[in-house]
Amino acid sequence: MHIDCSILPLHRTAVQKSVDIVNAVSRDDLGRPTPCAGWTLGDLLTHMTVQHHGFAAAARGNGADSRVWDAATVADAVAANPAAAYADSAADVLEAFSADGILDAPFAIPEFQPGVDFPGSMAIAAHFVDYVVHGWDVARTLGAPFELPNEVTAAALPIAFAVPDGETRTSDDAPFGPAVASNGATSDLDRMLAHLGRSPAWSAPA
Template identity: 55%
Template sequence: MHIDRDLPAGLDRVRDADARAVRYGAGFVGRVTPGDLGRPTPCTRWSLAELLAHMTAQHRGFAAAAAGRGDRAEAWRALPAGADVVAEYAAACDLVAEAFAAVGSAERPFALPEFGPGATFPAGRAIGFHFIDYVVHGWDVARSLGLPYAPPPELLDAALPIALAVPDGEHRLAPGSAFRPALAPLGAVRPLDRILTALGRSPQWPG
């Protein structure tokens, strides 16, 4: 994912929005039982267990990036979901929140190798990437569990410009792409629906 426009908020605001989005999504993860782990998710290649393993790894990777260690491949490696997947996810949420809180400058470089060899981004933009991921991944988990997803409106207002700034195109069809090609929104479009369709998710999933 590469975003060409500046984020619509300063470091403190995007960091606060990210922390709130992560906490909101973690409430759904906390409701996951062992019997839920095989459920399908809107990330079609992943079961719920695999999605949680990915989300946990991304928290750890971004925490490493905030600490200046994001260039280490092992920081981003997803491990198989174990029996303590919910506790492991909660610990990773705490880890990334603490790491982001310690960042003192919006220009501090974050190494994000998943964007390409040697890729780095200023902290403000990198945390914005994390924020939009976890707004959407929170929805993924909620939908997998069949639960309604309604983050505070101000979080969606902050997330929408970032979602719309993610370039669309055939590169989203490549293996490992974070998002699928954008979908056309239908009917009266809520901010959440605009975010989801911009990033290739159907608000009606699994319908």
Template identity: 50%
Template sequence: MHIDELRAFDARAVRECAALLAKASPADLARPTPCAGWTLGDLAAHLTAQHRGFAAAARGDGADLAAWAVPPLGDGLAGDHARAAEEVIAAFAEEGVEERAFALPEFGPGAEFPGAMAIGFHFIDHVVHGWDVARSLGLDFRLDDDMAPAALEIALAVPGGGYRTAPGAAFGPELPTDGEMTPLDRILAHLGRSPSWPG
């Protein structure tokens, strides 16, 4: 996939997630989400931190753990998230960013990845978290047809295994899939989400 297409997909996923969060009231931040143990407020704070951390990584500052600090919950969280979303989109749009080494300390001390791969991580994370937000709020979520093949390819490249049961793992153990599932449902199941949540 060309880097311009990947960046465009990521920007769309990020903005769609931000638009969903903008619909949340302060009371909604206490709602449960498909992310085990996280309320919607917890998820919004995590997403804000991820945007800022990935933006810092794109600028060469990702090894600074302060860049990944999770902000406190509060009434201004949706606005903070929206600003952080635009910050990371702008950082990813910089020329040559796909060739930079992104420091992503959440993967372990000294962890670095090629820029294009890191943007792919960010993209699939926000496809899944967009669905999380929608489910938490009881809203519809649709993965656009043109984005689905790229998102599915990236999701299926995420390895399974016991590491997914470790504390703080980005995704839970994969769930069974079959050929009747939509691409979005296959993505969710492979990354440990039940497409029928909360059922």
């Protein structure tokens, strides 16, 4: 799939939207269940925060260092002030992705494949889709509305559908669960969510 520089402002919009949503999170919310099976909101925000820092490190040539992907390095900060910790990590990755030539830069991302460098365009595309979905995850956990510009979801949709379904999605470390029925959903976001294992109709249990 061809990814060009037009993805960068769309990626920025998706990440900034996630910051706006997380700004509403308080410490009292961290125990809430999320659409990510088995994860509380605290777990999800810790993951989102460390992934921003990890991708930022990868963009700067330091992604092979396992410490930059260690959730324990951000867990205390998220627990103490989730909105501030997340906003800081988002600023970190957006700054790193603004470097000249970033789409052609080599990214080491051990979670993808240890010892292999990926082109920046591929890494940023994956990060883009992840934060469209995770923004929805947080919003749905809070019972808040989630809207992105049509051009953002339209650009993310083909990238999401390039993620293969199958048995690999059932492993404990799979980034997405098996695809679910979209139940006639017609929006790009709902189709993307269903393909990546989320039910667009999910709501937090009472």
